[in-house]
Amino acid sequence: MPVYNLLQALNDALRTAMRKNDRVVILGEDVGKLGGVFRVTKDLQAEFGADRVIDTPLAEGGIIGTAIGMALYGLRPIAEIQFSDFIYPAFDQIVNELAKYRYRSGGQYECPVIIRTPSGGGIKGGLYHSQSPEAYFIHTPGLKVLMPSNPYDAKGLLLSALDQNDPVIFFEPKRIYRSAKGEVPESEYSVPIGKAEVVKQGKDVTLISYGAMMTESREAVEKALEEEVQVELIDLKSLVPLDVETVIGSVQKTGKVVIVNEAPRTCGFAAELVALINEKAFLYLEAPPVRVTGFDTPFPYTLEHVYLPSVDRILKAIRQTAHF
Amino acid sequence: MPVYNLLQALNDALRTAMRKNDRVVILGEDVGKLGGVFRVTKDLQAEFGADRVIDTPLAEGGIIGTAIGMALYGLRPIAEIQFSDFIYPAFDQIVNELAKYRYRSGGQYECPVIIRTPSGGGIKGGLYHSQSPEAYFIHTPGLKVLMPSNPYDAKGLLLSALDQNDPVIFFEPKRIYRSAKGEVPESEYSVPIGKAEVVKQGKDVTLISYGAMMTESREAVEKALEEEVQVELIDLKSLVPLDVETVIGSVQKTGKVVIVNEAPRTCGFAAELVALINEKAFLYLEAPPVRVTGFDTPFPYTLEHVYLPSVDRILKAIRQTAHF
Amino acid sequence: MTLKSEAAALNGKPVQVLKEDGSVIDKRLEPSLSSEDLKKLYYTMVLTRMMDERFFKMQRQGRIGFYLSSTGEEAAHIGSAFSAEKEDWLFLQYREPGAALIRGFSLFHFACQILGNSGDLTKGKQMPCHYAYKKGHLLSISSPVGTQIPQAVGFAWGAKIRNEKSAALAYFGDGATSTGDFHVGMNFAGVFKVPVVFICKNNQLAISLPVQKQTAVSNIALKAQAYGIEGVRVDGNDLLAVIQATRQALQKARSGEGATLIEALTYRMGAHSTSDDPRLYGDEMTLEEWKKKDCILRFQKYLEFKGIWNPDYEKEIQTQAGEEISKAVEEAEKLPPPSYDTLFEDVYSEIPPQLEEERKGVSHAGL
């Protein structure tokens, strides 16, 4: 099996999907000749032509609006938003249109647009190349929201997304585009939507994370082990639909929870997880669930390493919870 | 003191502000000659002229984008978004620009735009005239988010908003525009931003709500009393900044919490409150906090009464919590 | 002869085929229509107007919650929808009930949608006038103004990419031209030479805002130039001009020559909707003037010239239309509201576990 980084795995997934199904088209800014500013769509235009790998004008609302039309026509459009910070001009098309199309037509129409977009900080991108806007979409019924943390899941989840008929926001943790490496099957395979993975078993504390923050989380879990705290680490992968069973099962075992994500804390996804855990495992809780998140400020430039949850901050939270 | 409904109180607040400060301008769709589709800006154009009460073209992004420019120039623009369901075309201007302007300029500029917008369901408005999108803005650092539940607070909060220098999203619970009535001072006064109100004291359960849902909440609290459950009812009013002290103080007293709001449950503001309460009053909690919210679906038309939290659903939650 | 050349010569004045007295100005522009076609068109126009009146009245009686009528604008949407082929798809704004009828959306389903009952194809999920009818190639109507424009472009673009024949018709109002979606839709259509026909029903009002305040260039057709798209301004109250323009635009779309923006200049004769009161901002003078230009009247005169229309014929079809409407409403009003389960259907292709829990909560509560 080849060893790919995240970029290569995604590129491979796209190629696999396009070869298999000639209704799959890619559209976005600079995705064609350039192959994307991160090169996720590298060489695809050469193989599939400018009709299927389309460089669009600079208008995210146009990209998503036309992708909706394409999906209604019966294509399988994969739209790239160059940075998730630039998804907002398309917010109305996503939230009012894409997410609600099936519902409002009473199921007459479906609208399986996939929106791929790099998200998160840690690349010295400042306010506008670092945001983690997943909570906006998690709060929007009708969308599925995915975020892989490694090449294997990236390919498998993207192929799964193409195999179902709902709109998907597919966040790509751009900080680890190159650093996350792993074996990726050359053939087609799928990683199920709606399933989390217990990456490491543990009995003392449950640590829930996803995307790039799995890197820091994994490291913190290792360090905790040195302090004899056994942390169970869960990679959510699929934020909507959520694998409630795996999350709750783990919390019932450990009674203690730390949740790690990059976005601003208030009303972020970590809050939802705390609420859910309260509803479903209140009597098992032995300590208050701890959120380790970004701050309630815009994303900074120079001090991004302070803004982003660090191994230290996570470890501190683990200790605090474990020794509550 | 005159008795006003919510519409009249808001109209009075706007008139008061415009008379006092000639830098206050109003802009939006149909706000001028018509006086707004709900008539909140009734007669203001006649008094203050078309330069200060401005009918704009149909473009929410243009309304907020130009309002930002006006605020930077030194005006105090109050932008109306006709329904909060139509705020999304302005989402980029609000989230990427308005919310971050002060921050990204290192405090050189400030951008005190007030965005008034009717929100919530219950007027048979279906998917696009009923949404409660407050969580999107609560999750966006840099914005203040207010929602009054009665005429007195509506006028006082709006005047307070005009007295500070941050952007504000001011949600108006349109379902009770006419039904909510109360005494409103004719003079200027303010209701402080960042302060919640304990509307009714109680020792058994804390019920937290805001906006139109205060109506059902109040009724449920009355009914609970008949069952000898004493509920402490809190009207948040100011969602950002949040009056953590009042919320936590009450939970420390009762140990039991019900949170009521209309928006879809997942990642809504109720989740944030649960998370906060866990962080600050975990050891006081005697039962899992219960969320009574809209469902994780788009807002329906015919069955909106089923979608919206009802007195019965709230009462059930109170009982469940009280007898946990 | 193309409308394009004609339009250029008119310098902003809308192209007409019919004079206000119903006579044909230039035979070369007269669309070929069988007498069956002509009758269908006239009947649909009359039916649409009567249906609008009936539903408006029903709202006033409290039998439905909301309605939007298209009185005075029938030619603009019925003429263009009629000109579309079966394989074409319509992206409506909300003020084109006659276009829906032309595409086979039944009065019964119309009434059910407006009642939001269990007979509604959209299961009572949307406000009145926000239907969807896939069989008739009517996309789903939504309230946010302008969103359907890039969607129609994407749809037609899909057909182009797949080398198939469908075209898309995107309907919108003068107000919609101010939206960002109008701009991006037009721009994409221009760049990618997409087989789409934009039909702007310029009724000169957006709720209370006159088109002159909507844009400094209220000749909407002119805006097409910014996108490398052909723009044609026609008299929107002239059914034959609308048909001719749409046919030419569709032919052009199908031959791979890209998009056309048709501006159908008309006037909103009534309130924006049942929630609106135009006395607060309206312009009586203009209204009176436009009443004289009524599109049904003009077409009626044309049919009279053709020997198709006479007062008896009018009476006959009015009776027929009235009965059709009554029957549909009566049938529809018998139906109960949708079941609670519909609340949770169609959010996703399948109900995910958490939503299923919410659904169960509702049925257990027996709310």
Added chain:
Amino acid sequence: MTLKSEAAALNGKPVQVLKEDGSVIDKRLEPSLSSEDLKKLYYTMVLTRMMDERFFKMQRQGRIGFYLSSTGEEAAHIGSAFSAEKEDWLFLQYREPGAALIRGFSLFHFACQILGNSGDLTKGKQMPCHYAYKKGHLLSISSPVGTQIPQAVGFAWGAKIRNEKSAALAYFGDGATSTGDFHVGMNFAGVFKVPVVFICKNNQLAISLPVQKQTAVSNIALKAQAYGIEGVRVDGNDLLAVIQATRQALQKARSGEGATLIEALTYRMGAHSTSDDPRLYGDEMTLEEWKKKDCILRFQKYLEFKGIWNPDYEKEIQTQAGEEISKAVEEAEKLPPPSYDTLFEDVYSEIPPQLEEERKGVSHAGL
């Protein structure tokens, strides 16, 4: 003589004042500039190019994280910024470093911003090239393309409402014309006759996308017609044409006659940014062609005609500019990063209690 009439006659060819050899085509269009002005302009152009080179190199050396240079486009932004009055305000996109210099933004502050250190007026909060300088009436630059356009309109509109004299200059690229914000900004400006000058630096690329694929009408000035705004296409590599056009547009703005869209046609000579590699998509032929049209060279020849420029003069200012840059960078590089507290400042006018808790968490952790 107005550029407008001139432009009309040219039918899409950009208006020039200077030939490529630096001679004046039509004296009537030559802007009046003192020799001090001319020197300042030339110096700023040279300084900007040298600064761009230096920062670009520093990025390659790993001393800064990112840079965006404007090489080849200096005339477009320096000429227009120079033409603005003190009371005017500039809404930049991000590729106008020379405009910032013209407005008094110091090289030292520039360097601090790019380093994101404690000397940065924006406190290390934004990426390089995203400065804000209120004293110089430079608004805050943000990455999302096009957002500044309606903001500039609103700002200028504010001045109009208050009956004050300021105008706003909105800078953007050819790519930005595709955004919804461009459309709504232009439309509002047209409807409300706002004293704003739109300056589209059409460098014919948006990252990898050639302007011909950005829009079917790559004559950007033409798009103004859709909004009832005057559009002027000038040679963006002709400093005098840019100055003349901006002066006339500002005069018009101030006299209450509304907005102008100036398209300055130029070419992006280098990479989009330090993150970009134009070899993957670039067009060598066009690049070579445009190199010959270099804006600094052309202005230099003009100055030579005027007896201002000679090789010694060139050497002198190059030395001066080089030293200025070195000194600024050296000073800036001495400064430490901003304090952790800055993370929490400027989110609101005051730090609200919950954010204060987050701040305390950080300082206690001594992270």
